[in-house]
Amino acid sequence: TQTTRPQRMLAAVQKSATRGDPRSVVKAIDQFCRQKEWAMNVGDEKGCILDSVVTEVNPATVLELGTYCAYSTVRIASLLPPDAKLITLEFNPHNAAIARQVIAWAGLGDKIQLVEGPSGDWIPKMKEKFGIETFDLVFLDHWKDRYLPDTKLMEECGLLRKGSVLLADNVICPGTPDYLEYIRNSPRYKSQYFRSHLEYTKVEDGLEKSVFLG
Ligand SMILES: O=C(NC/C=C/[C@H]1OC[C@H](O)[C@@H]1O)c1cc([N+](=O)[O-])cc(O)c1O
Numbered sequence: 256t257q258t259t260r261p262q263r264m265l266a267a268v269q270k271s272a273t274r275g276d277p278r279s280v281v282k283a284i285d286q287f288c289r290q291k292e293w294a295m296n297v298g299d300e301k302g303c304i305l306d307s308v309v310t311e312v313n314p315a316t317v318l319e320l321g322t323y324c325a326y327s328t329v330r331i332a333s334l335l336p337p338d339a340k341l342i343t344l345e346f347n348p349h350n351a352a353i354a355r356q357v358i359a360w361a362g363l364g365d366k367i368q369l370v371e372g373p374s375g376d377w378i379p380k381m382k383e384k385f386g387i388e389t390f391d392l393v394f395l396d397h398w399k400d401r402y403l404p405d406t407k408l409m410e411e412c413g414l415l416r417k418g419s420v421l422l423a424d425n426v427i428c429p430g431t432p433d434y435l436e437y438i439r440n441s442p443r444y445k446s447q448y449f450r451s452h453l454e455y456t457k458v459e460d461g462l463e464k465s466v467f468l469g
């Protein structure tokens with residue numbers, strides 16, 4: 256029977272990456288996507304910008320919205336300090352099942368908590384379920400029409416503190432116009448656009464980094 260793209264991506268990781276070596280997992284996925292099949296990982300070019308923001312923020316608590324196959328989950332977690340925690344939300348159970356195996360292969364199971372379900376349901380439960388006060392870094396990479404409502408929800412739930420950083424993928428392609436309009440015009444954020452390209456292509460895309468001012 257036909258395999259899915261996430262299943263083929265996992266097979267590529269298990270074939271080419273070294274167990275317990277997160278950067279080799281990242282490399283194996285990028286190689287698969289460049290040589291075999293495009294997939295919607297943040298990718299190597301935008302991934303370098305992501306790495307620089309993670310390193311600069313050096314977060315103790317990270318929320319990722321949209322796990323997909325855990326490429327960015329593993330990429331971020333590989334740069335976190337020892338006791339840091341990353342929570343990643345994934346809506347699609349098939350993607351979540353693949354992501355769990357990619358995370359396990361990278362040996363990052365103790366740093367990453369993958370939660371299945373709609374972000375809108377889980378964001379209000381972060382404090383009670385996971386003992387999170389606020390997030391130091393949020394990586395938005397899920398459904399593009401959910402960036403704005405989920406950002407407003409995080410504000411309302413008090414999950415952002417002065418200095419919390421939001422990093423949003425795909426603000427140009429596929430595009431998140433309502434989110435960009437809000438975040439760039441809100442006095443509560445200081446935003447910066449990092450121009451790049453849609454993963455594995457020459458199409459323009461970029462990351463928007465926004466610091467919550469409290
Ligand atoms: O839809 C995109 N991301 C939304 C992904 C959503 C993930 O979370 C819910 C869904 O089950 C999926 O696993 C996307 C789409 C493109 N694209 O070029 O179409 C490029 C990207 O970087 C993207 O993040």
Ligand SMILES: [Mg+2]
Pocket residue numbers: 295296297396424425
């Ligand atoms: Mg993306």
